[in-house]
Amino acid sequence: MTKIMNQYSDFAFIYDELMNDVDYNKWVEYIEDIIKSKNVNVKNILELACGTGNLTIPLTKKNYDIAGIDISYEMLSVAKEKAEKEGVELVLLQQDIAELDFELYDLDCVLCACDGYNYLTYDEEIQNSFFTVYDLLKKDGIFIFDISSFYKLSNILGNNTYGENREDICYIWQNYFDETENLVDMELSFFVKCEDNKFERFQEYHKQRAYKEDEILKMLKNAGFEDISIYGDFTFESPKDDAERIFFVCKK
Numbered sequence: 185m186t187k188i189m190n191q192y193s194d195f196a197f198i199y200d201e202l203m204n205d206v207d208y209n210k211w212v213e214y215i216e217d218i219i220k221s222k223n224v225n226v227k228n229i230l231e232l233a234c235g236t237g238n239l240t241i242p243l244t245k246k247n248y249d250i251a252g253i254d255i256s257y258e259m260l261s262v263a264k265e266k267a268e269k270e271g272v273e274l275v276l277l278q279q280d281i282a283e284l285d286f287e288l289y290d291l292d293c294v295l296c297a298c299d300g301y302n303y304l305t306y307d308e309e310i311q312n313s314f315f316t317v318y319d320l321l322k323k324d325g326i327f328i329f330d331i332s333s334f335y336k337l338s339n340i341l342g343n344n345t346y347g348e349n350r351e352d353i354c355y356i357w358q359n360y361f362d363e364t365e366n367l368v369d370m371e372l373s374f375f376v377k378c379e380d381n382k383f384e385r386f387q388e389y390h391k392q393r394a395y396k397e398d399e400i401l402k403m404l405k406n407a408g409f410e411d412i413s414i415y416g417d418f419t420f421e422s423p424k425d426d427a428e429r430i431f432f433v434c435k436k
């Protein structure tokens with residue numbers, strides 16, 4: 185059966201399996217190291233684009249009060265189920281991070297990990313989100329997010345096709361990079377083994393924007409942030425030309 189689905193709908197239910205090579209413990213450690221390095225007292229965190237809770241759940245276990253926001257109902261439902269299994273209480277909200285509607289202010293930290301902002305493809309969307317985050321933070325609060333770099337989206341994903349043939353899941357991931365708009369169109373076809381040992385096929389179409397560091401920096405400054413550090417690939421150093429993940433750390 186062939187189905188055309190939206191971003192992170194059926195994919196949500198196999199997302200964790202396909203991300204099993206990502207070291208989320210290391211990611212949590214890195215976030216905590218960033219917080220320490222900026223001398224911010226963080227008790228609560230608003231996590232944007234929290235997905236299936238791969239950071240939300242371990243951070244909650246470390247006693248942070250967290251609310252997670254994501255646009256995908258399915259990703260949130262996986263997060264909820266995982267949290268229940270692990271006996272962790274999470275506050276989860278289905279919202280678009282371009283139009284955040286969060287009523288609690290004076291937050292210690294706002295976090296957005298693993299490409300959330302690449303999914304906002306218009307300047308106005310990302311700028312609007314930065315304005316709201318600035319408003320939500322307490323004075324001295326910290327905003328930590330990362331994006332897939334321009335280099336990664338234009339060169340590594342670029343116009344290339346990737347695939348994997350696992351025992352229970354196979355996928356083909358075709359990318360098309362539009363150099364005028366700096367957008368990557370991704371066509372994902374998944375084949376997932378069902379109980380009757382037949383494979384079900386479904387497709388998703390994702391779109392991400394490749395941002396240059398300067399574009400993001402300008403929008404952060406417009407929003408009011410002045411103390412901004414930019415790090416490459418889980419280090420505390422400026423990103424190298426071939427860095428794949430760029431971290432922005434902004435103190436209000």
Ligand SMILES: C[S@@+](CC[C@H](N)C(=O)[O-])C[C@H]1O[C@@H](n2cnc3c(N)ncnc32)[C@H](O)[C@@H]1O
Pocket residue numbers: 191192232233234235236237238239253254255256259279280281282296297298299300303304
């Ligand atoms: C690559 S996943 C990362 C999920 C999670 N942060 C992690 O590290 O596993 C990107 C997430 O961004 C979410 N997302 C994309 N566009 C969004 C938007 N406009 N508002 C809120 N969430 C969005 C997707 O639903 C998805 O859960």
